[in-house]
Amino acid sequence: MNTNDTPFRILAVCLGNICRSPLAEGLLKRTAAERGLLWEVDSAGTGGYHVGELADPRSRAIAAQYGLDITDQRSRKFSREDFDRFDLILAMDRKNYADLRSLTTKEEHRQKVVLLLDYVSLKEETGPDVFDPYWDDSGFEGVYRLLERAASRVADRVVEQTSK
Ligand code: 4NP
Numbered sequence: 168m169n170t171n172d173t174p175f176r177i178l179a180v181c182l183g184n185i186c187r188s189p190l191a192e193g194l195l196k197r198t199a200a201e202r203g204l205l206w207e208v209d210s211a212g213t214g215g216y217h218v219g220e221l222a223d224p225r226s227r228a229i230a231a232q233y234g235l236d237i238t239d240q241r242s243r244k245f246s247r248e249d250f251d252r253f254d255l256i257l258a259m260d261r262k263n264y265a266d267l268r269s270l271t272t273k274e275e276h277r278q279k280v281v282l283l284l285d286y287v288s289l290k291e292e293t294g295p296d297v298f299d300p301y302w303d304d305s306g307f308e309g310v311y312r313l314l315e316r317a318a319s320r321v322a323d324r325v326v327e328q329t330s331k
Pocket of ligand 1: 182183184188216299
């Protein structure tokens with residue numbers, strides 16, 4: 168648990184902010200609630216194609232199947248101000264990671280951006296990218312399960328880092 172009253176702020180980022188990062192946001196929030204962690208969690212997309220929209224119906228459906236409600240979320244585009252607002256920025260794939268880092272030259276900002284599956288040491292097992300299921304209906308369950316594992320490991324790692 169954080170030792171002070173300042174929340175730790177985490178942003179999950181994918182391309183459209185309708186498929187992967189809304190699931191990551193929901194799972195990170197649930198993980199924080201289960202573990203009593205003082206976190207603020209949000210998500211965004213590097214692209215603005217779906218701004219204002221609900222999460223993709225397939226992401227909402229798989230979340231609901233596992234008892235997770237993400238219907239409060241609306242897609243938004245990543246903004247440079249997010250570099251200051253958040254402590255940790257989790258990129259779902261290598262393209263998201265490169266796009267985010269290209270938006271800033273400040274080392275302080277760049278250090279906040281991590282490739283999720285690398286950050287949680289799942290990369291060797293799963294490959295570096297959270298698969299983009301937008302064009303593949305069958306991909307959503309695997310993405311959900313992977314993000315569930317990753318969220319738990321994010322909690323382990325953040326707790327370890329913030330307790331130092
Ligand atoms: P996401 O998936 O990045 O996981 O939200 C996508 C959503 C929309 C598009 C691509 C990927 N698109 O091309 O509109």
